[in-house]
């Protein structure tokens with residue numbers, strides 16, 4: 001019973017760290033997705049090229065390498081970041097790059113006739129984006145964003161490698177301390193599921209709400 | 216209805232002037248040296264075979280396609296260009312938006328905004344482009360939707376309407392902006408035959424009570440003859456001949472016009 005309690009408390013501590021990293025990095029990834037996504041659609045070359053570079057760099061190298069680089073290599077250049085910041089930055093930049101591609105393709109996927117109808121009604125480019133294109137693109141983005149968020153959640157387990165005591169880190173520590181492998185990993189499984197499921201439900205709700213009247 | 220043959224209209228300054236218009240898509244030249252006028256309030260029907268450039272001509276006026284050569288003037292203002300130190304330079308967005316406020320367009324595929332109710336489809340640009348209050352915009356939207364017989368569909372979404380109903384909403388959405396000229400590009404071509412009538416009826420109503428000019432691209436010859444002041448026949452990126460409907464339909468001068476019209480001859484029995 002005592003061992004059980006200790007395991008539970010240990011995992012709970014890890015849960016706090018995991019949730020914190022999850023929330024901050026999702027926010028960062030979301031903001032980056034839209035900024036970089038819009039830049040990649042710009043009619044000017046410089047923002048477009050910068051966006052492409054960003055996307056290719058962060059998609060093309062693995063999250064693990066990025067985390068190691070941020071945590072172990074930057075200090076050589078004299079920049080020492082706290083582990084939490086490294087976790088959030090690594091996940092946020094990585095998934096921001098994936099998200100940017102989703103934003104770009106979704107905006108492009110809105111039929112051209114929608115843009116033309118908005119021009120025929122003399123809407124400004126801002127109004128066209130805001131009232132017509134984005135709401136439709138958003139609906140296209142949602143399923144992929146849902147998947148990416150779950151992927152990001154799973155990705156948080158990597159931050160234990162830069163010394164953050166997240167769920168996975170705690171589970172591994174408890175395992176070597178108590179040897180209750182099965183029990184610990186069953187708890188771990190359940191906890192990840194309890195975080196993931198509401199995320200999926202939330203996205204489904206948003207999708208439903210956003211697709212009212214869309215036959 | 217004004218007729219171009221009326222002496223009073225003959226000396227009228229055209230409202231729209233296409234001058235020496237040329238258009239290339241890549242290396243393919245699809246039209247060249249087009250001169251074409253539309254008078255204020257004039258209802259012009261444009262007919263011609265597929266690929267002759269009718270849509271392109273309308274899209275140029277709606278600022279959806281920039282002519283690669285020539286100029287378009289509307290209400291005395293250049294559309295795609297402005298004059299700077301006596302030279303023509305490309306118009307910027309601000310200029311385009313100022314001028315295209317006079318122009319409206321209805322498309323073959325309706326292009327309603329699928330995520331908005333019918334009412335909001337008709338309100339959105341009134342609020343955000345004309346700057347009306349929501350209340351004013353809603354009143355006007357309901358009024359015009361009533362006119363096209365769809366007041367009971369205000370809260371529906373486009374996907375819940377038939378093609379004919381959607382196209383009537385698209386017309387309400389365009390007309391409520393009070394353009395000086397309205398472009399209709401084969402607005403009944405995507406419709407099931409039994410729905411064509413209700414849409415043509417709305418166009419007729421608009422044509423009869425409204426002061427605005429119309430450019431009506433259509434394959435509905437009987438309808439064109441009925442409501443147009445002038446019929447323009449296009450083929451191969453050129454205006455082959457134009458004139459009052461009686462003349463074009465009964466006494467076409469060019470062989471190409473005759474050939475084209477013979478395909479529709481059953482309509483005139």
Ligand SMILES: Nc1ncnc2c1ncn2[C@@H]1O[C@H](COP(=O)(O)OP(=O)(O)OP(=O)(O)O)[C@@H](O)[C@H]1O
Pocket residue numbers: 240245263264265266267268269270271272
């Ligand atoms: N975006 C484009 N890119 C390349 N070619 C184009 C484009 N738009 C039109 N064209 C070409 O320009 C010519 C005129 O086309 P347009 O659509 O204006 O004809 P139309 O008279 O409207 O024909 P339809 O009756 O079939 O609608 C055609 O040869 C067409 O293939």
Ligand SMILES: [Mg+2]
Pocket residue numbers: 269270271400401
């Ligand atoms: Mg066409």
